[in-house]
Amino acid sequence: MGRLEELRHFNLLQWLREERQSRKLILFIVFVALLLDNMLLTVVVPIIPSYLYNLDESAELALKNQTAPGPDAAGSFHSIVSLYDNSVRTSGSNSSARPVDRVGPTGAGPGGPHNSSDCPQASSTLANENVRVGLLFASKATVQLITNPFIGPLTNRIGYQLPIFVGFCIMFLSTIMFAFSSSYALLFVARSLQGVGSSCSSVAGMGMLASVYTDDEERGHAIGIALGGLAMGVLVGPPFGSVMYEFVGKTAPFLILAFLALFDGALQLVVLQPTKVEPESQKGTPLLTLMKDPYIVIAAGAICFGNMAIAMLEPTLPIWMMETMCARKWQLGVAFLPASISYLIGTYIFGSLAHRMGRWLCALVGMALVGISVICVPFASNIYGLILPNFGIGFAIGMVDSSMMPIMGYLVDLRHVSVYGSVYAIADVAFCMGFALGPSIGGSIAESIGFPWLMTIIGIVDILFSPLCIFLRNPPGQEEKIAILMDSSCSMKTRSYSTQGTFYQGGDMDPEDDEYD
Structure with missing residues (x-):
């Protein structure tokens, strides 16, 4: 029996040694890292607006009870909080507030139409949460925006596996802070800390994929699959957060994400074995030089303005739904489900199709469609109207x-x-600018001129930007590099995978052993 266990252990170690150089396993690790990052990014979307609103209401009520305690105050607390919050729990209490059936002035009984008094009004504390929620959501992207210019060149010097593992450690710490934070300040710190971990994971992950998938079409397919992890995180995050928040409480969803982070960290330790890698003699293009490239700027602009639309929706749509639709907490997250599902479909389909139809055309159509769809959002009168x-x-x-x-x-x-660390730092900067400017500016605009005008503005911006993608149709390049790219696409399987900044240097990996499927 002991001999059998030894053989199993030996076979497992042998399998792990072989898989350490597998492109598919690396793709899976990046997939899981992006999944975790974006689940944590979006799971707070339905939780934070309602949670902060109830924190404010609880503090205001406590102050009123200190000055004028009495039965009326308790009744006021029940009527205000019962519609939204069952997560602001007092210690030692196992019960949670539930919506109650009330008879309004119109005589509507249980199951009848909501009275306007059941919903927070535009002049209430809820409307003022737009700015605070927007700043909280934007803090992650802002910190990530500041961190990216340092992470990109760093990966060029020490490789990709150590930064992606550091990103996991920071992400785990941020998740634990989210689980047990009960004040705006601590939530803000947790969200900001997530930005550092996300910068390490996304820049190193994308750079690693670009290094091991050198053929342009295969690289597009691999990145499309990796973005599927991002899509899955965006897909699962809001409904998962809203349902768990409604029926279990605020802490539970973050503890589950912390467990997922531990799984990803263990996988990285076994497969990547994070260590510093000595760079090759080839030196990457300086970050500032890449930032001055007009074609890279256009591509980065498309990423920024495209994602800014959903970034503006995240903090403002739940509040608008609470004001106009009397939406329950679970509905605040489920409303994002169609966008998440379609993003997963879009990245999977166009990961390969975009190469065939022309990536410039795919981006142009996508930007125009984003603008049109965003403008249509305020026309919805209920959660079903938000689906399309x-x-x-x-x-x-x-x-x-x-x-x-x-x-x-x-x-x-x-x-x-x-050498790809710096260019994917720029791509991540563009992504972060969308998610930094979107919530911070969007919250202020929604408070000042209203949610419908906010959607109209960002929709027009996306439509006007879309024609710039035409410049990416046939970007000029160095003649010798064009020849190399054409030759590499024909002889992909005979090329070495020893790439600057990766752990393949000096390796004897045979591409035939792990042909990309």
Whole structure:
């Protein structure tokens, strides 16, 4: 029996040694890292607005009870909180507030139409949460925006596996902080800390994929699959967060994400064995040089403005739904489900199709479709009316991301040195600018001129930007690099996978052993 266990252990170790150089396993690790990052990014969307609103209401009620305690105050608390919150729990209490059937002035009984007094009004504390929620959501992207210019060049010097593992550690700490934070300040710190971990994971992950998938079409397919992890996180995050928040409480969804983070970290330790890698003599193009490339700027702009639409929706749509639809907490997350599903579909389909139809055309159509769909959102009168425009938004953003992420690596191959850390730092900066400016500006605009005008503005911006994608149709490049790219696409399987900044240097990996499927 002991001999059998030894053989199993030996076979497992042998399998792990072989799989450490597997492109598919690396793709899976990046997939899981993006899944975790974006689940944590979106799981807070339905939780934070309602949670902060109830924190404010509880604090205001406690102050009133101190000055004028009495039965009326308790009744006021029940009527205010019962509609929305069952997560602001007092210690030692196992019960949660539930919606109650009330008879309004019109005589509507249980199951009848909601009275306007059941919903927070535009002048209430809820409307003022737009700015605070927007700033909280934007803090992650802002910190990530600041961190990316340092992470990109760092990966060029020490490799990709150590930064992606550090990103996991920071992500785990942020998740635990979210689970047990009970104040706006601590939630803000947790969200900001997530930005550092996300920067490490996304920049290193995309750079790693671009390094091991050197063929342009295969790279596009691989990045499309990796973006599927992002899509899955966006897909699962809001409904998962809202349902868990409604029926279990705030802490539970974050503890589950912490467990997922531990799984990803263990996988990285076994497969990647994070260590510093000595760079090769080839030096990557400086970050500032890449930022001055007009074609890279256009691709980054498409990523930024495309994702800014959903970034503006995240903090403002739940509050608008609570004001106009009397939406329950579970509905605040489920409303994003069509966008998440369609984003997953879009990234999967256009990961390969965009290469055939032209990535510039795919991005142009996607940007225009984002704009049209966003403008249609305020016309919805209930949660069912949000299905079609949100589906269009997610599908269109999937078209843009699955086109522009691969084209970033292609532009570096075509016009610069084929070292990818810095260019994917720029791509992540563009993504972060959308998610930094979107919530912060969107919250202020929604508070000042209203949610419908906010959607109209960002929709027009996306439509006006879309024609710029035409410039990516045939970007000029160095003649010798064009010849190399054409030759590499024909002899992909005979090329070495020893790439600057990766753990394949000096390796004897045979591409035939792990042909990409």
